[in-house]
Every structure is written in C-alpha cells, then in structure tokens.
Amino acid sequence: MADPFLSIQHVRKSFGATTVVEDFNLDVERGEFVSFLGPSGCGKTTVLRMVAGFEEPSAGTIVVGGKDITRLKPNQRNVGMVFQAYALFPNLTVAQNIGFGLKVAGMSRADIDARVAEMLGIIKLPQMADRYPYQLSGGQQQRIALARAIAPKPKLLLLDEPLSALDAKVRVSLREEIRSIQKKLGITTIFVTHDQEEALSISDRIAVMYGGKAEQVGTPFEIYNRPATKFVANFVGTLNVLEGTVTDAAAGTVRVNSEQVSLKGKLNGSKSGDTLSLALRPEAISLGRQPGRDSSLSGEISEVHFLGSVIRVRVGIGGNTVSLDTFNSPATPPPAVGEKAEISFSSSDMLVLH
Amino acid sequence: MKSGRFWAWVVFILGAAYFFIPLLATVEFSLRMRRGVHSFDAYQIVLGDPRFQATFLYSVIAAVFTIILGVLVVVPTAYWIRLRLPQLRPIVEFITLLPLVIPAIVIVFGYIRMYGSNSPLPFLGSNMGANALLVIGYATLALPYMYRAVDTGLRTIDVRTLTEAAQILGAGWGTIIGRVILPNVLIAVLSGAFLTFAIVIGEFTMASLLNRPAFGPYLQNIGANRAYEPAALAVIAFAITWGCMSLIQILSRFAPKSANRPN
Structure with missing residues (x-):
C-alpha cells in the first residue's frame, strides 16, 4: 500500500x-x-x-x-x-x-x-x-x-x-x-x-x-x-480441532487417532513427537470416501441434527469429535447414531494451529 | 378485596380532609370581611395595596434572577458530573442538600458577617449589592430542588452518547449544552424553576434580615396587624404555588420522548 x-x-x-x-x-x-x-x-x-x-x-x-x-x-x-x-x-x-x-x-x-x-x-x-x-x-x-x-x-x-x-x-x-x-x-x-x-x-x-x-x-x-x-x-467460523502427533517431521506426516495424515510443507518448525492442534472446517469434510480427498479417518456417528436443507453430523474419532454438514437428499435417509463411519478430507484443507 | 378498597377510601378521605379543611376554613374566613355576607373585600384591599404590588413585583423579579442563576450554575454542573466526574456525584449531592440542613438564618448571618459594608466584598454596602446577595442566597436555598430536578432530567437521556454524537458532528460545548442537552432536559429545568419560584415568593428570613422589600416580609407584616387580609394573602400565595405545580404537570406532557435508548 x-x-x-x-x-x-x-x-x-x-x-x-x-x-x-x-x-x-x-x-x-x-x-x-x-x-x-x-x-x-x-x-x-x-x-x-x-x-x-x-x-x-x-x-x-x-x-x-x-x-x-x-x-x-x-x-x-x-x-x-x-x-x-x-x-x-x-x-x-x-x-x-x-x-x-x-x-x-x-x-x-x-x-x-x-x-x-x-x-x-x-x-x-x-x-x-x-x-x-x-x-x-x-x-x-x-x-x-x-x-x-x-x-x-x-x-x-x-x-x-x-x-x-x-x-x-x-x-x-x-x-x-x-x-x-x-x-x-x-x-x-x-x-x-x-x-x-x-x-x-x-x-x-x-x-x-x-x-x-x-x-x-x-x-x-x-x-x-x-x-x-x-x-x-x-x-471465525466453526472449526473442528483434532490433536495429532508428528511421526516424521521431514516427511510431514502426523498421526491422528492411529491413522497417518500427510501435511507436507505445513509442519514448519515442528519436530517428530510434537503434539499439534489440527483444524478442519465442517465444509471441508465429507462423510465416506470421496474422490479427490487424500485423507480419511474412521469413527462412530455420535449425533445427527436435521436442519432442513442441511444435516449436521457429529462423528467421534478417538478422543475427538468432528462436525460436518451434508446436504439433505430426499432419496437418502440421514445416517443413524452409533453407525460406523469414515470421514474424508483433503490434507491441503487441514490447518495447523500455532 | 372489597374491604381493602373501602379502607383505602377511608384513608384517602381522612387525608384529604386533613389537608382541605384548614384550607377551606382559611378561604371561608377570608371572605367574611363584610359583616353578615361573603365578599371579596379582603382580596380587593390586598390586591389594591401598592405595597402588595411593589413587594410582589420585587419577589417575582428576584425569582426570575434566581432561576437564571440556578440554571447557569446547576445545568453545566450536573451535566459535567454525569459526563466526566461521576465519582464526585455523592459529594455534589451532599453539598446540594446542605441548604435543607442549615437554616436560612444561619446562612444569612454568615452573609452579613462576610459581606458587610466593612468587609473586602461589601455586597451590603449598596442596594444593588444587597439585591444580588439576596438572589445568590435564594439560589442556594433552591439548590436541592433545582439540582435534583435537572439531575433527574439528565438521567432520562443518554448524556454521554448524545454529547459524543454532537461532538463528532462538529459541535463545541456551547452548542452541545444549548442545542442538545438543555432542550432535552428543559421540562426538568422548568420544574426546578417553578419550585424555585414558589420558594422565593414566600421566603421571609433572608429578605427580612437583609432588609429587602420582598413579598415574604410583607406577608408577615400584614399577618401581624390585620385580621382578614392575611387569610386572603395566604390563599393567594397558595394559589400561586399550586399554579406553579400545575404548570410543571402540564409542561411535563411536552417533554421530548427519548429515542436514544434502543429497546
């Protein structure tokens, strides 16, 4: 300026x-x-x-x-x-x-x-x-x-x-x-x-x-x-925060609830063994495996809120709970509480909070 | 419920009787000057007395100057206390209450000692000086009423935000007080003004000890020497006070409605 x-x-x-x-x-x-x-x-x-x-x-x-x-x-x-x-x-x-x-x-x-x-x-x-x-x-x-x-x-x-x-x-x-x-x-x-x-x-x-x-x-x-x-x-906005542990700082890999997530280029300054707070916006997460999403985590559906055009789902992953929104489809009933579920996301959407 | 209402009426009637019977007796007595019939003779004598006219006019002028002085002192003080010095409020309220605790006779003796013709500030050395001192004394006596009326008025408006709104639009202190604050507390100021008027019109101690030709000493003088005229004068003084109170009530209906506080 x-x-x-x-x-x-x-x-x-x-x-x-x-x-x-x-x-x-x-x-x-x-x-x-x-x-x-x-x-x-x-x-x-x-x-x-x-x-x-x-x-x-x-x-x-x-x-x-x-x-x-x-x-x-x-x-x-x-x-x-x-x-x-x-x-x-x-x-x-x-x-x-x-x-x-x-x-x-x-x-x-x-x-x-x-x-x-x-x-x-x-x-x-x-x-x-x-x-x-x-x-x-x-x-x-x-x-x-x-x-x-x-x-x-x-x-x-x-x-x-x-x-x-x-x-x-x-x-x-x-x-x-x-x-x-x-x-x-x-x-x-x-x-x-x-x-x-x-x-x-x-x-x-x-x-x-x-x-x-x-x-x-x-x-x-x-x-x-x-x-x-x-x-x-x-x-600003709704955020899902997950705790992760750096497994290989050079390769940029982090373990979240026993699953590996690649965060190459985002771990500047972190050492292997460090605990990190990782964040994901609800709209960056999909229920089930989706094409183009390179990372996934498994958990169990803990809450389902029907909001009309949108269904808000909360999934328990280890000690963390993740919120995500899916569009309502008249042909597909909403998931049930207690069901096993997999969530997928792009590791590029994951934020490392400092 | 019905029994409660009955007793409420009984209390109301007893209270009204306690208040109105002496008043009606005074009115009735003031009309008895002519033997055997009711007449307004006492009122005609009183209103036709040049001393009544002169003293009443003197007190009205003193009241007007007292009101002007009171407004000039109280409005900026109460405004500033609310805006910038709220921590001083208890002290200022205490000071404004002092005239209710200290008798007027004490204040006036203090004035005579302080401002006598041999003092460095010889207010009592001339008629104008004595008149000015009387007005200052009256403003002091009316301070508890004027301050409370203005402060109550200021409480109904958001003084700080209105001041800031005017400031940011380019207004200086004169414009803020004259065009924003005063018009919004005008009814409160008028209430204080009428209370001041009522106090000044009947005030005896100060006017008498400062030897001023005011209405209060005239009332006392007539009361000591005549029979029916004092009753007529009491009724007239009462009517003036009630007139002032009624004007406060009427004017309060025209108060600007506050719109600066969101619901």
Missing part, C-alpha cells in the same frame, strides 16, 4: 495500570471498508474511539489523509460516526437531526435543505423528514443516524456496532444497505462488530482483534481460509 488514507501506527491505550490496546497497527486505503472483529473487551471499540477522538492514545499516531489527527478534538476531525444506541437527538425532527452537522458547519438554510433531502433519498426515507426519533422503528432510526453521519461529507465513517440493537431480519437488510451506500459514496469506513457473519459478508478487509492486538488483518477469504493464529481459527 503506497499511501494509506488512514494509518494507525503503534497505538497503545492504557486506563491506569490496565492496557486495553497494545501496539495496534493498521493501514486503510481510501474507499476501503474495514471491520474490527473480536469478542467483547478485545479493544476494538477503544481503537475506534481513538480514531474518533473520544479517547486519547497513550502512545502512537493516527493519520487521516496525510494529516496527523492524534491530538485533535472530535469536532475538529471531520469524521462521521454511527453509534450502537442510534444517538439521535430526541428534541429534533429527522430533518433537523440530519442537518445538525451542516448547521454547525455554517451552511446556508437552502443548502442544508437540499442536502437533507438528498440524504433522505439515499436512505430511502424521503417521507420521514418531519417525524421525531421516537416515531421511528429501530432500523429507521439507525438509517437516519447513518444519514446524519454522512451528511457533512466526512473523510472517514466510523460504525460502532450499529446493527447489534436491531432484530435479525433488519440487521441483514441494513448491513447490505450500509455497504451499498458506502460503495456508492466511496467513503472510507471502519466497522466494529463482534458478529463474524456481518464482518465476513460486508468487509473488504477484516482486522481480527484479541487482547488489545490485531491478531490478523486480511480479506474475509484469507481470514476464514487461512487463519494466522489459533484464536482467529476458533473465533
């Missing part, structure tokens, strides 16, 4: 003796949509609040568009933000809420009216201008909050878990709408969420955070398929 639009360098934040963000680094390109994904308390909101100016970093710098904004006050940063709790001003109408930042900036009444009408068109609520926030649903309020944030044409848009207070259906439609508006306006956006599906579905890149640090930064495809750490692999 030659010239990042947003550059967060070596940022640290401590509250007294507690460090909540430690050496956080991230470069974001202009127009990019980057999500901070992580469990509660991982420091994602704190980083966002430092970018907004609500918290001052204990160390490090934050640069936007080539300008160091680390010590600027929030009202000097030209950054838009959408809050989890909407934060619409209850005493103002929808139009007045959207026009608030424009009025503060000293725009003329005619320009404010035109921009508010444009924003209401973008969020597809043109008839709501004279309503008060309490007269709107949660989804509508959050769209108004989005319009209010982008009305003053900020350099950067910050979204602090904007969907978590909404019900599941509205959440899905609104996240698509947010992404579509973001693409249309080309605004650089940081999105904080603890919902991996949300992050995977709308982000250009994801920064997975844990313990105040970015564990991995990458595209949703990279994060899901090539997790860099055990935490990322466990946190």
Whole structure:
C-alpha cells in the first residue's frame, strides 16, 4: 500500500495500570471498508474511539489523509460516526437531526435543505423528514443516524456496532444497505462488530482483534481460509480441532487417532513427537470416501441434527469429535447414531494451529 | 378485596380532609370581611395595596434572577458530573442538600458577617449589592430542588452518547449544552424553576434580615396587624404555588420522548 488514507501506527491505550490496546497497527486505503472483529473487551471499540477522538492514545499516531489527527478534538476531525444506541437527538425532527452537522458547519438554510433531502433519498426515507426519533422503528432510526453521519461529507465513517440493537431480519437488510451506500459514496469506513457473519459478508478487509492486538488483518477469504493464529481459527467460523502427533517431521506426516495424515510443507518448525492442534472446517469434510480427498479417518456417528436443507453430523474419532454438514437428499435417509463411519478430507484443507 | 378498597377510601378521605379543611376554613374566613355576607373585600384591599404590588413585583423579579442563576450554575454542573466526574456525584449531592440542613438564618448571618459594608466584598454596602446577595442566597436555598430536578432530567437521556454524537458532528460545548442537552432536559429545568419560584415568593428570613422589600416580609407584616387580609394573602400565595405545580404537570406532557435508548 503506497499511501494509506488512514494509518494507525503503534497505538497503545492504557486506563491506569490496565492496557486495553497494545501496539495496534493498521493501514486503510481510501474507499476501503474495514471491520474490527473480536469478542467483547478485545479493544476494538477503544481503537475506534481513538480514531474518533473520544479517547486519547497513550502512545502512537493516527493519520487521516496525510494529516496527523492524534491530538485533535472530535469536532475538529471531520469524521462521521454511527453509534450502537442510534444517538439521535430526541428534541429534533429527522430533518433537523440530519442537518445538525451542516448547521454547525455554517451552511446556508437552502443548502442544508437540499442536502437533507438528498440524504433522505439515499436512505430511502424521503417521507420521514418531519417525524421525531421516537416515531421511528429501530432500523429507521439507525438509517437516519447513518444519514446524519454522512451528511457533512466526512473523510472517514466510523460504525460502532450499529446493527447489534436491531432484530435479525433488519440487521441483514441494513448491513447490505450500509455497504451499498458506502460503495456508492466511496467513503472510507471502519466497522466494529463482534458478529463474524456481518464482518465476513460486508468487509473488504477484516482486522481480527484479541487482547488489545490485531491478531490478523486480511480479506474475509484469507481470514476464514487461512487463519494466522489459533484464536482467529476458533473465533471465525466453526472449526473442528483434532490433536495429532508428528511421526516424521521431514516427511510431514502426523498421526491422528492411529491413522497417518500427510501435511507436507505445513509442519514448519515442528519436530517428530510434537503434539499439534489440527483444524478442519465442517465444509471441508465429507462423510465416506470421496474422490479427490487424500485423507480419511474412521469413527462412530455420535449425533445427527436435521436442519432442513442441511444435516449436521457429529462423528467421534478417538478422543475427538468432528462436525460436518451434508446436504439433505430426499432419496437418502440421514445416517443413524452409533453407525460406523469414515470421514474424508483433503490434507491441503487441514490447518495447523500455532 | 372489597374491604381493602373501602379502607383505602377511608384513608384517602381522612387525608384529604386533613389537608382541605384548614384550607377551606382559611378561604371561608377570608371572605367574611363584610359583616353578615361573603365578599371579596379582603382580596380587593390586598390586591389594591401598592405595597402588595411593589413587594410582589420585587419577589417575582428576584425569582426570575434566581432561576437564571440556578440554571447557569446547576445545568453545566450536573451535566459535567454525569459526563466526566461521576465519582464526585455523592459529594455534589451532599453539598446540594446542605441548604435543607442549615437554616436560612444561619446562612444569612454568615452573609452579613462576610459581606458587610466593612468587609473586602461589601455586597451590603449598596442596594444593588444587597439585591444580588439576596438572589445568590435564594439560589442556594433552591439548590436541592433545582439540582435534583435537572439531575433527574439528565438521567432520562443518554448524556454521554448524545454529547459524543454532537461532538463528532462538529459541535463545541456551547452548542452541545444549548442545542442538545438543555432542550432535552428543559421540562426538568422548568420544574426546578417553578419550585424555585414558589420558594422565593414566600421566603421571609433572608429578605427580612437583609432588609429587602420582598413579598415574604410583607406577608408577615400584614399577618401581624390585620385580621382578614392575611387569610386572603395566604390563599393567594397558595394559589400561586399550586399554579406553579400545575404548570410543571402540564409542561411535563411536552417533554421530548427519548429515542436514544434502543429497546
């Protein structure tokens, strides 16, 4: 990346003796949509609040568009933000809420009216201008909050878990709408969420955070398929973890429940006799031997859950249990609990967790 | 169940009687000035008395200035305590309660000693200074009510998030307090204002000891020298207080409904 639009360098934040963000680094390109994904308390909101100016970093710098904004006050940063709790001003109408930042900036009444009408068109609520926030649903309020944030044409848009207070259906439609508006306006956006599906579905890149640090930064495809750490692999998606013992480090073979699996080129640094955690996504595993799958393990079916189009099967293999999904076929009944079963997979899909 | 309701009514009626009978007796007595018939003579005399008009106007003006001073002191303080210094809340609440524990006479003697004409801050050396001191004293007396009203109002809104939302949209502190916080706690502020008004209108100790021509000393003076007029004045003062309370109730219906807390 030659010239990042947003550059967060070596940022640290401590509250007294507690460090909540430690050496956080991230470069974001202009127009990019980057999500901070992580469990509660991982420091994602704190980083966002430092970018907004609500918290001052204990160390490090934050640069936007080539300008160091680390010590600027929030009202000097030209950054838009959408809050989890909407934060619409209850005493103002929808139009007045959207026009608030424009009025503060000293725009003329005619320009404010035109921009508010444009924003209401973008969020597809043109008839709501004279309503008060309490007269709107949660989804509508959050769209108004989005319009209010982008009305003053900020350099950067910050979204602090904007969907978590909404019900599941509205959440899905609104996240698509947010992404579509973001693409249309080309605004650089940081999105904080603890919902991996949300992050995977709308982000250009994801920064997975844990313990105040970015564990991995990458595209949703990279994060899901090539997790860099055990935490990322466990946190993003469903994962089957198997214990294995390196039998021949040079040849790259590992024994899992008395069966050999070849992991050539993936055992860097491991010695023969080492115990490893090996991971497989459910969709990488098939029930029975399948062509093109070079490895297999034997076990016994311990659980079967019929989910409609998909059947989730759990297979006990030695001391491990592996989950896999198979498509429902009306012609084939689901396997029975207690049946002997063989699972197959490609060793290239197996991840070695460090 | 029916028995419970019966006793509830009995208690209610007894309570109402305890409250209303003296009030009705006062009203009835205030109408007896003309021998043999009920009349509004006492009210006509009282309302036509130039001293009534002058002292009442003086107290109304003092109340207005007290309310302005109270709002200027209390709103930013309560806001800041909620936003940035919540750890100081117990201390501030204790301080705001002090006027309920320390009698007004103690406060006013303190003022006389501190701000007498020979002191470095001779507030009592001039009429304007004494008027200002009276308003400051009234603001102190009304502090418990004003602070609690404003603090309760602030509790109904998400002060921190609304402040941050306004800040990120470019607003400075003046705009945040004036256009976001104050309008959302306006009803609470008005409640505090009317309580302040009711306190100031009838206050006697401070006005009397600072020798101010206020309504409270006038009430006392009339009460000591006349028969029917004090009853009429008591009814008028009571009506003013009730009017203030009713206005609080009416205005609270117009409070902005909070929409900043998701369900």
